[in-house]
Amino acid sequence: xxxxxxxxxxxxxxxxxxxxxxxxxxxxxxxxxxxxxxxxxxxxxxxxxxxxxxxxxxxxxxxxxxxxxxxxxxxxxxxxxxxxxxxxxxxxxxxxxxxxxxxxxxxxxxxxxxxxxxxxxxxxxxxxxxxxxxxxxxxxxxxxxxxxxxxxxxxxxxxxxxxxxxxxxxxxxxxxxxxxxxxxxxxxxxxxxxxxxxxxxxxxxxxxxxxxxxxxxxxxxxxxxxxxxxxxxxxxxxxxxxxxxxxxxxxxxxxxxxxxxxxxxxxxxxxxxxxxxxxxxxxxxxxxxxxxxxxxxxxxxxxxxxxxxxxxxxxxxxxxxxxxxxxxxxxxxxxxxxxxxxxxxxxxxxxxxxxxxxxxxxxxxxxxxxxxxxxxxxxxxxxxxxxxxxxxxxxxxxxxxxxxxxxxxxxxxxxxxxxxxxxxxxxxx
Ligand code: EPU
Numbered sequence: 001x002x003x004x005x006x007x008x009x010x011x012x013x014x015x016x017x018x019x020x021x022x023x024x025x026x027x028x029x030x031x032x033x034x035x036x037x038x039x040x041x042x043x044x045x046x047x048x049x050x051x052x053x054x055x056x057x058x059x060x061x062x063x064x065x066x067x068x069x070x071x072x073x074x075x076x077x078x079x080x081x082x083x084x085x086x087x088x089x090x091x092x093x094x095x096x097x098x099x100x101x102x103x104x105x106x107x108x109x110x111x112x113x114x115x116x117x118x119x120x121x122x123x124x125x126x127x128x129x130x131x132x133x134x135x136x137x138x139x140x141x142x143x144x145x146x147x148x149x150x151x152x153x154x155x156x157x158x159x160x161x162x163x164x165x166x167x168x169x170x171x172x173x174x175x176x177x178x179x180x181x182x183x184x185x186x187x188x189x190x191x192x193x194x195x196x197x198x199x200x201x202x203x204x205x206x207x208x209x210x211x212x213x214x215x216x217x218x219x220x221x222x223x224x225x226x227x228x229x230x231x232x233x234x235x236x237x238x239x240x241x242x243x244x245x246x247x248x249x250x251x252x253x254x255x256x257x258x259x260x261x262x263x264x265x266x267x268x269x270x271x272x273x274x275x276x277x278x279x280x281x282x283x284x285x286x287x288x289x290x291x292x293x294x295x296x297x298x299x300x301x302x303x304x305x306x307x308x309x310x311x312x313x314x315x316x317x318x319x320x321x322x323x324x325x326x327x328x329x330x331x332x333x334x335x336x337x338x339x340x341x342x343x344x345x346x347x348x349x350x351x352x353x354x355x356x357x358x359x360x361x362x363x364x365x366x367x368x369x370x371x372x373x374x375x376x377x378x379x380x381x382x383x384x385x386x387x388x389x390x391x392x393x394x395x396x397x398x399x400x401x402x403x404x405x406x407x408x409x410x411x412x413x414x415x416x417x418x419x420x421x422x423x424x425x426x427x428x429x
Contacts, residue, residue: 001418005390005404007381008413009363012286013249015410019237019256020046020401021071021230025192027095028169029199029230030054033075034063034099035106035177036203038225040075045230047071047401049394053089057096061085076225082107086145092116097125097166100148101173104137109149114141123329131158131171135178155180155219163188163299168215169196175217176205184215190300191260195231202226232256235306236400238264239375241284242310243407245273246317246383248286251410258282263303267293267311271318292320292357297327309335309376316344317383318357326351335373338366342380342388360385368392371399378403382412391419 021044031054033040045051047070055073059065061083064076082103090096090113103110115125129139134157137150155178158171168188173196175182187193189211197210203226206218237256244251245268258265258277265275265282271293274285293315297305305328315322316339326332333348340346341364345356363386368374374396381388390396393416396403404414 002391003393003416003418005378005381005393006415006417007363007378007388007390009382009384009386009388011247011382011411011413013244013247013251013382013407013410013412016252016254017240017406017410018254019232019240020044020048022046022192022195022233023048023050023235023399024165024190025195025230026051027054027093028098028192028196029228030058030075031095031098031102032173032196032200034058034061034077034080034102035173036223036225037078038076038203038223040203040225041068041072041227042075043072043227043229044232045071045073046233048397048399050093050095050398053093054095057085057087057090060087082109084111084145086111086113090115091144094123094166097128097146098170098173100128100132100146101170104132104148104150104153105174105177108151108153110146111148112146114144114146125166127160127162127164127167128170130161131167131184132174134158135171135174135182137174153178155182155217157183157185160184160186165190165193168193172197172200172207172210172215172217175219176200176207176223177221178219180219182217182219184217185213187213187215188299189213191231191234191257199228202228231260234260235304235372237261237282238304238307239310239379239400241265241268241275241282242307242314243379243382244284245271245286245290246314246379248288249410250283250285252281252283254281256280256282263301264307267295267303271314289359290314290318292318292322294323296325299328302327305329305332306372308332309372310379312336312346312353312355313339313376313379313383315355316346316357316380317361318355320357322355322357324353324355334369335376338369338373338377339380341366342384344380362386363388365389366391368395371395375400375403378407382407
């Protein structure tokens with residue numbers, strides 16, 4: 001049964017929120033565990049539906065998955081044999097493509113469903129394919145399935161024509177068990193790329209330079225088991241930081257790496273919020289109406305595209321006119337129509353949104369069209385006067401761990417309700 005969030009806005013929140021493990025690291029580390037002969041104990045795994053989908057896929061592939069506690073799993077792929085990974089659920093996930101790099105690395109072949117994921121316009125995987133081909137793999141797409149096969153996977157120089165998180169990680173996975181040295185140039189530098197490299201190195205890989213634009217992978221024969229703890233989620237933390245500023249709240253956001261949040265901290269300070277950096281926490285206090293800002297999203301260390309809908313929602317309440325330019329995707333402003341229903345004044349022209357701040361938003365019935373758009377609507381609903389109802393919340397639960405529980409614990413008024421089937425349809429069933 002689908003359900004929706006009902007938010008009574010206007011409350012000022014106060015208290016502490018604990019951030020979970022990084023989604024975009026976890027969705028690569030779980031498939032990477034199929035490369036390991038031995039038990040991988042993975043800690044700080046986020047409790048989100050994308051991870052539950054991965055655990056289901058691994059189990060269906062014959063991998064042994066054991067849950068130790070709510071955020072720790074043990075994965076043992078020792079007895080895994082290369083098999084086609086073409087389950088329906090994979091067509092809805094972007095990260096399903098990581099199984100190509102992982103299985104190709106370990107078995108020299110892979111058959112994986114074409115990936116899905118949030119709809120931000122065209123999302124090609126040409127750079128992944130180019131990388132696999134450089135390492136000696138044949139790649140073909142037939143009937144929605146990617147077939148990769150290499151007689152001999154060997155290291156090579158791979159130059160990325162666009163800076164891509166997915167392609168950088170995928171080529172890193174494929175190169176880990178390849179013969180010889182691979183050099184990835186123009187690599188993406190996001191914290192989760194460093195995290196995936198650290199995971200692989202803990203299991204015996206030889207990867208240097210992750211976090212810079214040149215990564216060197218010296219292929220090893222085999223990976224062994226070990227224990228690894230995933231870094232905190234930069235975007236979950238950033239979302240609560242922006243939420244605090246938008247609702248004039250006082251939130252202590254725990255289990256973060258403040259360095260990963262610097263670009264968000266800098267923008268929030270520029271807009272007028274108080275941000276205090278502690279050892280493994282940040283405290284954000286909203287300070288009246290935010291100021292206007294100019295923002296352009298870029299690959300790391302630029303302002304992350306995955307924070308664009310949330311910061312645009314904050315700027316919808318600013319004193320003055322702001323400009324937000326999307327520098328990564330062609331079409332990541334689909335949520336703007338929903339904010340307009342709540343009284344926001346935003347004009348979008350291609351990759352640029354001009355946001356004329358209003359003094360307040362008003363509650364409305366809206367729909368989340370993707371994960372971060374959904375988070376932006378929760379921020380808008382909490383900042384708005386009156387009641388907001390958000391449908392499409394399964395998008396939010398793909399990537400935010402227990403968001404409603406965390407927000408209610410600091411004073412938010414949000415309830416989760418089933419969406420009733422209209423009686424005319426109920427009777428017809
Ligand atoms: N691109 C290509 N060719 C490729 C790969 C990418 O042209 O072969 C383009 C894309 O179309 C896009 C740009 O390069 O315009 C960057 O895409 P990237 O490959 O970096 O994105 P991704 O790996 O598909 C991951 C995250 C996204 C996040 C981006 C950018 C995962 C599963 N997804 O996607 O996360 O927006 O990196 O940081 O890691 C989210 O969490 O909400 C989310 C969408």
